[in-house]
Amino acid sequence: MPDLHSPIELLRPPRIEFGGGTLSVIRPWVEERGFRRILVVADAFNAGRVDLLGLPGAVTVFGEVKPEPDLPNLEKVLAVAEAMNPDLVIGFGGGSAMDLAKLVAVLPGSGQTLHEVVGPEKVAGRRAALIQVPTTAGTGSEGGTRALVTDPATQNKLAVQSRHMLADLAVVDPDLTMTVPPAVTAATGVDAMAHCTEAFTSRRAHPIIDVYALEGIRLVGRFLPRAVADGGDREARAGLALASMYGGFCLGPVNTTAGHAVAYPLGTRHHIPHGLACALIFPHTLAFNAPSVTDKTGLVMQALGLPASADPGAVLEGAHRFCEGLGVEMRLSRLGVPEDDLGAMATEAHAIRRLLDNNPRDLGRDGILAMYKAAF
Template identity: 75%
Template sequence: MTVLLHPIALDVPARIAFGPGQVATVASLARERGITRSLVVTGRSNAARVGLLGLPGEVAVFGAVEPEPDIANLEAALAMAERVQPQLVVGFGGGSAMDLAKLVAVLPGSGKTLHDVVGPEKVAGRRVALVQVATTSGTGSEAGSRALITHPATRNKLAVQSRHMVADLAVVDPDLTLSVPAAVTAATGVDALAHCTEAFTSRKAHPLIDLYALEGIRLVGRYLPRAVADGSDREARAGLALASLYGGFCLGPVNTTAGHAVAYPLGTRHHVAHGLACAVVFPHTLAFNAPAVPDKTAMVMQALGLAAAGDVLEASHRWCAALGIEMRLSHLGVPEDDLPAMAAEAHAIRRLLDNNPREMSREQILAIYRAAL
């Protein structure tokens, strides 16, 4: 059956405000809805600029979002929500803050715990407004319906997906990303690239999403080197913000594949930032999958400006390294003796690996880790 006959559903925020200055739409929505009590879920660096949101009335701030948030971090945020009883929850930051905000918006008062809603469409509903404001260009979480929380005991990611966690308003204001350091810009930019590439080459790939995926890859190829070289380049920041948003569109109906499965243990076991983990892994999984999807791999390389660059692994690795990304796991604190356990953990992430275009064994994952060491 042609892929055009495969059913697909794309759940996106009710409103997306894109462009410089669009952070002001958060206050407008709050006033329109008569909201007087809000909870902002954010990290420590963004907690100091919550005032940019211009929220009316009482504003509580949960400013302790951790990278790769775990169950304890979520429970602390939920406890604050129970005390505050907000009418509006705002995720303000990168993917960690926005993922946590989704769960804070749906769990309090629902009678359900995190473990009750892990998986697809187990959330009962949402009684508060939800706004997502992205301050990095990478995860695309502002546009998505998924939230990921790390289980501290197993170090696995618990994935919740629900249309009830799609925001009422997603704000993509590239001016909020102007202060992001070059190293973070590079790593998060490759995370957006990975979202688009993995969705584009997935077994679940669909023309409805291919449109966003391929344009997202082109935008990263065009604008990420510029944004890394000059963080004040507003056009480049806007291009990356759009690429990140398109990557978020890819995550709902298609999602990622081997690249993210292989990257996850780097974060959960060794605290490598998610974007950086995805960047280190990206050339290896792109090259691994190339024999299964040669035409689409060629399109990815062309979109990155690497059409005539020869070897997929060497060319894409060089492209990432030229952004200043540290591409060696040994330099990121990953010990060689943990690679077998990491490979076993990654191989168990079937929700992603089962959609990879090429079967990937535990031994092949281990070989990727060793090549990246």
């Protein structure tokens, strides 16, 4: 694993506003720069509350972002952007809205297609300014440079990473998450924790990122049960928003590992929300990796309020109990996944080398299939 001598690049939005009431900074920021053609990219719910952003002048709203955006969804919002030529794009919603906003800020008028920019640093440049405003505490996409879109033809996620997709302004107002229902709060919170845990235990783990990762896990362990029990708990909502942002900081320089690779087919093939998929898989990959990262696994368990252990059985039981205690459905069979598809899912997950190659312990197709069967 990397040590203090290992080179690493940290990219952050040049301005991050965090805390209750920070939405008020958006209007003066926009007015100072004279933006006139504003496109807000949002899901249907957040499209109905765009007025909260306090934007000046006429605003175009694309309010059709899907929970797991695919190519047709991207093409639809790109067509809107091509027609209006925005000088400012705002992602307003969860990770799906913010990921599409990143692509809308760089692709229209560039001459590049999505497939041409898949991978690291292939985007030619920025076409519009970008503000990111998260309304869930899960992906941390507001602080990162990566966007994911599902290709229906292959049922695989296409990952684009570019410094040109970094927000000019990220506004993290935890009060926006107060309306998130308990089940979504739980699933997205575990997603944030999974980002931190996978980066913390990755082969590419770095001491700089470890600080964000471990603190993010601690924040989830402390505040997620509270937010699930009482959605109006402002301190808990703020703690989760911070954990989510820290998880986003982990993604660019280190990224996720087996947990996300094994979770992806649940979303692409069976349309299980990403946070729920990550939560269901999390105990299985944490336990599998425990023998290779014993000290760090113990710290993860402690951060979640569980007894420190690197014993795979104890880790699996403890992490499973943590997720189940949040009300997360932990059985694939109860989420509509057919048992006869587990083999194809394992094959698909095993092909996601950009993540599995970072895993601290080699995980073969048979091992992935075993996890699916154990979770079924």
